[in-house]
Amino acid sequence: MEAALPNFFFHDLHPAPEDFHAEVIAGLRGENKRLPPKLFYDEQGSQLFDAITRLPEYYPTRTEIGLLQRHGPDMAGLVGDDGLLLELGSGSNIKIRILLEALRLQAYAPIDISREFLRLSAGAIAQDHPALQVHAICTDYSKPIELPRCFDTERRTVFFPGSSIGNFEPEQARELMQRVAALLGPDGRLLIGVDLKKDPERLHAAYNDSQGITACFNLNLLTRLNRELDADFDVSAFRHHAFYNEPLGRVEMHLIATIRQRVRVDGCCFEFQTGESIHTENSYKYSVDEFQALAAQAGLIGEAVWQDDDALFSIHCLKAA
Ligand code: AVJ
Numbered sequence: 001m002e003a004a005l006p007n008f009f010f011h012d013l014h015p016a017p018e019d020f021h022a023e024v025i026a027g028l029r030g031e032n033k034r035l036p037p038k039l040f041y042d043e044q045g046s047q048l049f050d051a052i053t054r055l056p057e058y059y060p061t062r063t064e065i066g067l068l069q070r071h072g073p074d075m076a077g078l079v080g081d082d083g084l085l086l087e088l089g090s091g092s093n094i095k096i097r098i099l100l101e102a103l104r105l106q107a108y109a110p111i112d113i114s115r116e117f118l119r120l121s122a123g124a125i126a127q128d129h130p131a132l133q134v135h136a137i138c139t140d141y142s143k144p145i146e147l148p149r150c151f152d153t154e155r156r157t158v159f160f161p162g163s164s165i166g167n168f169e170p171e172q173a174r175e176l177m178q179r180v181a182a183l184l185g186p187d188g189r190l191l192i193g194v195d196l197k198k199d200p201e202r203l204h205a206a207y208n209d210s211q212g213i214t215a216c217f218n219l220n221l222l223t224r225l226n227r228e229l230d231a232d233f234d235v236s237a238f239r240h241h242a243f244y245n246e247p248l249g250r251v252e253m254h255l256i257a258t259i260r261q262r263v264r265v266d267g268c269c270f271e272f273q274t275g276e277s278i279h280t281e282n283s284y285k286y287s288v289d290e291f292q293a294l295a296a297q298a299g300l301i302g303e304a305v306w307q308d309d310d311a312l313f314s315i316h317c318l319k320a321a
Helices: 017-029 043-053 059-079 094-102 115-128 170-184 200-206 213-228 288-297
Strands: 008-012 084-088 107-112 133-138 156-160 189-195 238-245 250-257 261-265 268-272 277-284 300-307 313-320
Touching (some): 017 213, 017 261, 043 115, 043 213, 059 094, 059 200, 059 300, 084 094, 094 107, 094 115, 115 133, 156 170, 170 300, 213 238, 213 250, 213 277, 288 300
Parallel strands (some): 008 133, 084 107, 084 156
Antiparallel strands (some): 189 313, 250 277, 261 268
16 A cells, blocks of 8 residues: 555555466366456556547447436435445546536545556546545455455445446346445445447447457457466457347357467467357346346345436446345
8 A cells, every 4th residue: 555645545456467367267268268357457458448438339438427427416416425435447537527526525445457547547536636535446346345444434335337237247246236235334325337228239339349449459358368377379360259149138249269279378278269269258238127126136226217318328326225
């Protein structure tokens, strides 16, 4: 922990490369090869994701920002002043900046797995809000989160924007929301952004942009493994593949081997047939009712929900049942 500014604290609980090792090897060993999407977010990956959020085809970010601008004061009214706000997967800080215009907080705790990205974006918030205690926590929030001691405030809000909840299988999403519910206590609120079910063509375009940025983002995972896990993927021998799996209600991203090949990762050998895939991401889409039903299973009830006029994206305010 270090203090760059008197109101800025950085808690570095980033998983070590060794922690990724077991997950990566297990993911590539199985019958259907897979890698966890949290591995996208090294520095390069965070920058590519940031570029995705500005693509014309990628509607979620700008739609959610529009909802925050339009309904921020209502959201702030439900959340209440003077508490602690934890943001899961904070990434860049545009969204919290909008909320901070409507909401007076005692402390803000952005949580993200991308270390330098977090340091910069959280530090900027601390600089611009000298009366706000900013405790950035670099960690993997898909695992149980240990909060620093200084967080014993009465009122806690969890802000989970971007529809990152969509990366989790519904069962894991329920578990994560259960852990969040325990964090919130009786007075707390969860503000969560959830991408809505919609026209499959629109979804397809959002994950197959014409500039190929999403493809770079997907392929960067292999570059990262080459660098950090002593792998020897030939990145040019894989291609990006993304489609909407309608029966399962999710966009899937894959990396497809374009030729038959053998890859070494940290001394372990993996065979790929031509056309074989590594499943790198799911992005589940929920109707408002589907999501409320899932939240109810986690012990959370809906207090309000906002969506844009085109019904592209939703933000739910939930509290402990
Ligand atoms: C950050 C997980 C919400 O699923 O839309 C964007 C990640 N992947 N384009 C999403 C992503 C491909 C994004 N989430």
